[in-house]
Amino acid sequence: MILVLVDHDLGELDPLSLRAITAARRLSDDVEAVVIGDAGRSVAEVIGNHGVKVLHVATHDQLTDYTPAASGRAIVQLIEQLNPQAILAAGSPRGNEQLAHVATYLDLPMAAECSEITLGSPHRVVRARWAANLMEEALVHSELLIATVLAFSVEAEPVSGQASIQDFAVNLSSDDLRVRVISRGGDSNRGGVTLTDAKVIVSGGRGVGGPEGFGALEELAALLEGTVGCSRVVTSAGWRPHAEQVGQTGTKVAPDLYIAAGISGAMQHIAGCKNSKNIVVINTDPEAPIMAYADYAIIGDLHQVIPALTAAIKEMKGK
Amino acid sequence: MNVLVCLKRVPLAGSTFLLTPDSKDIDTKHLGFGISPHEENAVEAGVQLVEQMGGSLTLLTLGPTEAEEQLRSQLAIGASRAILLETDGEDWDPQATAAALVEAVKAEETQFDLLLFGAESADSAGYQIHIRLAHALGLPIVTNVKSMKIENGIAECERVVGTTREIYQTPLPAVITVRDGLNIPRYPSVPGRIQARKKPVDHKKPTAQVPKLEKVSLSVAPSNTAGAQVLGKGAEAVPALVEVLKTIGILA
Numbered sequence: 001m002i003l004v005l006v007d008h009d010l011g012e013l014d015p016l017s018l019r020a021i022t023a024a025r026r027l028s029d030d031v032e033a034v035v036i037g038d039a040g041r042s043v044a045e046v047i048g049n050h051g052v053k054v055l056h057v058a059t060h061d062q063l064t065d066y067t068p069a070a071s072g073r074a075i076v077q078l079i080e081q082l083n084p085q086a087i088l089a090a091g092s093p094r095g096n097e098q099l100a101h102v103a104t105y106l107d108l109p110m111a112a113e114c115s116e117i118t119l120g121s122p123h124r125v126v127r128a129r130w131a132a133n134l135m136e137e138a139l140v141h142s143e144l145l146i147a148t149v150l151a152f153s154v155e156a157e158p159v160s161g162q163a164s165i166q167d168f169a170v171n172l173s174s175d176d177l178r179v180r181v182i183s184r185g186g187d188s189n190r191g192g193v194t195l196t197d198a199k200v201i202v203s204g205g206r207g208v209g210g211p212e213g214f215g216a217l218e219e220l221a222a223l224l225e226g227t228v229g230c231s232r233v234v235t236s237a238g239w240r241p242h243a244e245q246v247g248q249t250g251t252k253v254a255p256d257l258y259i260a261a262g263i264s265g266a267m268q269h270i271a272g273c274k275n276s277k278n279i280v281v282i283n284t285d286p287e288a289p290i291m292a293y294a295d296y297a298i299i300g301d302l303h304q305v306i307p308a309l310t311a312a313i314k315e316m317k318g319k
Numbered sequence: 320m321n322v323l324v325c326l327k328r329v330p331l332a333g334s335t336f337l338l339t340p341d342s343k344d345i346d347t348k349h350l351g352f353g354i355s356p357h358e359e360n361a362v363e364a365g366v367q368l369v370e371q372m373g374g375s376l377t378l379l380t381l382g383p384t385e386a387e388e389q390l391r392s393q394l395a396i397g398a399s400r401a402i403l404l405e406t407d408g409e410d411w412d413p414q415a416t417a418a419a420l421v422e423a424v425k426a427e428e429t430q431f432d433l434l435l436f437g438a439e440s441a442d443s444a445g446y447q448i449h450i451r452l453a454h455a456l457g458l459p460i461v462t463n464v465k466s467m468k469i470e471n472g473i474a475e476c477e478r479v480v481g482t483t484r485e486i487y488q489t490p491l492p493a494v495i496t497v498r499d500g501l502n503i504p505r506y507p508s509v510p511g512r513i514q515a516r517k518k519p520v521d522h523k524k525p526t527a528q529v530p531k532l533e534k535v536s537l538s539v540a541p542s543n544t545a546g547a548q549v550l551g552k553g554a555e556a557v558p559a560l561v562e563v564l565k566t567i568g569i570l571a
């Protein structure tokens with residue numbers, strides 16, 4: 001049996017968990033899931049429709065919000081009871097974190113962000129390094145495989161089915177409950193579209209030249225009902241807030257249209273935008289590495305191209 | 320306030336990777352080295368805390384002898400001393416690395432109030448060394464922190480998840496892992512660089528372990544497009560782009 005940690009935020013399912021379930025079903029027909037806290041019960045129907053037979057609900061009166069060390073404790077108690085071949089989770093910050101607690105309590109290895117898994121003795125995985133610019137083939141020497149599934153490596157596949165629900169009471173110490181979410185700071189987005197759900201992102205790099213240069217990008221983004229993104233050079237220089245940074249250490253985005261203006265295409269930047277449906281590049285350098293990842297390109301100065309594009313769209317829209 | 324920052328020497332790659340002939344490692348002949356960006360933020364946070372509250376900042380790394388370069392350049396930013404756990408150059412797996420770091424922390428006379436880490440290392444990105452260390456030392460851990468405030472022995476930390484911000488509180492001593500964006504790391508000053516040459520770096524030989532997560536080989540992930548269709552030069556190419564935006568459904 002393969003056990004999958006299904007992550008939820010106050011009952012709202014993390015869709016990446018469905019991909020982890022699909023990855024588990026490729027290894028075995030016998031897939032069970034665990035959610036932490038009563039609120040997680042709400043995921044039963046959709047995970048049943050993704051092939052999970054049993055949903056284990058870890059219950060404790062203190063498990064009312066995300067408490068990673070306690071999640072680890074709960075999962076370990078369930079593993080001891082069920083003895084699965086593997087425990088998987090989504091390769092998200094929360095998935096990686098909770099399974100790292102599990103691996104620590106059990107003193108076993110953990111393979112983070114795997115795109116391929118072959119169970120065996122040892123287990124064999126392919127996992128992401130350098131924000132998935134490099135893939136590592138690795139052996140995992142432990143009976144129980146603890147692994148997370150690289151975010152976009154598997155599509156979630158629905159099947160018809162139903163998950164039965166089994167509650168189990170968790171034993172927790174006060175140490176397990178020391179670090180937990182105590183409140184939420186509300187919306188961090190600036191009253192408009194956020195990077196993660198924007199359909200259009202107009203992104204600027206060092207080539208924009210300074211903070212003033214971003215006005216033209218903002219205007220174009222607003223016209224396309226999108227938002228502004230940027231490279232790390234831009235946030236490090238303090239031209240734009242870090243929340244707008246796209247890439248390995250910023251946000252990973254997947255809009256319909258990604259316009260990269262004055263961005264060279266370092267792989268750490270590409271790591272954040274390569275899942276975009278269409279990439280349009282505006283760059284003075286026809287040899288810029290980003291050309292290899294782009295669908296369309298205009299060779300030229302963004303300070304001319306962007307205002308011209310904005311004017312053309314305004315004219316088209318009759319504004 | 321005594322702060323420890325754990326950091327890792329990594330190659331600074333540009334737009335592609337070259338691998339060694341046996342595909343086991345990155346060919347670093349033509350590459351410079353640095354530390355993971357998140358860790359630069361950790362060092363900056365450590366320097367700021369010691370500036371505000373006094374105390375000491377210690378750096379700790381496990382890596383090859385050459386990792387002394389990275390320790391020196393971070394010492395130039397403001398840390399007081401550094402510890403280098405010397406390996407023969409091979410990457411250690413997360414469990415072995417964590418065990419060696421734990422041993423080094425336990426051997427210290429200094430009681431650290433705050434142990435700062437990057438959220439993940441840039442190269443191997445295992446997402447776990449800090450969690451293993453925190454449990455081994457019996458300390459609470461908050462990860463992926465984008466802003467923090469320390470008052471009266473309590474750290475209040477913010478972490479961004481999607482469009483919301485989660486707030487955590489933990490008493491010190493604690494382990495905190497930080498992300499790029501926490502602050503803007505400063506560049507070392509010239510006097511800073513000169514002082515750094517004289518600051519103490521302790522070299523130690525940690526005990527190796529058989530890896531349980533064993534690297535077999537590396538491969539470069541294929542780029543997924545055939546390259547760009549060039550629409551033209553400068554503003555003259557704008558009409559062609561407008562047509563493209565219509566075709567892909569962005570413009571009606």
Ligand SMILES: Cc1cc2nc3c(=O)[nH]c(=O)nc-3n(C[C@H](O)[C@H](O)[C@H](O)COP(=O)(O)OP(=O)(O)OC[C@H]3O[C@@H](n4cnc5c(N)ncnc54)[C@H](O)[C@@H]3O)c2cc1C
Nearest residue numbers: 205206207231232247248249250262263264266268284302
């Ligand atoms: C571990 C690690 C993680 C990182 N994480 C990230 C990350 O999350 N996100 C990120 O972006 N970077 C990240 N970086 C940094 C990354 O390696 C690059 O340094 C950065 O992406 C470069 O930014 P840039 O393209 O804006 O600048 P540059 O590389 O300097 O490129 C500027 C480009 O603008 C073009 N240009 C100049 N003038 C004009 C003009 N007038 N019109 C049009 N084009 C013009 C130039 O031809 C050039 O191609 C990371 C680095 C490391 C080591």
Ligand SMILES: Nc1ncnc2c1ncn2[C@@H]1O[C@H](COP(=O)(O)O)[C@@H](O)[C@H]1O
Nearest residue numbers: 325326381436437439440445446447448
């Ligand atoms: N070799 C090392 N020496 C010291 N600290 C390390 C080392 N490797 C990783 N770390 C620390 O642990 C964090 C997480 O690493 P990882 O578990 O590899 O993602 C890094 O950002 C560093 O702060």
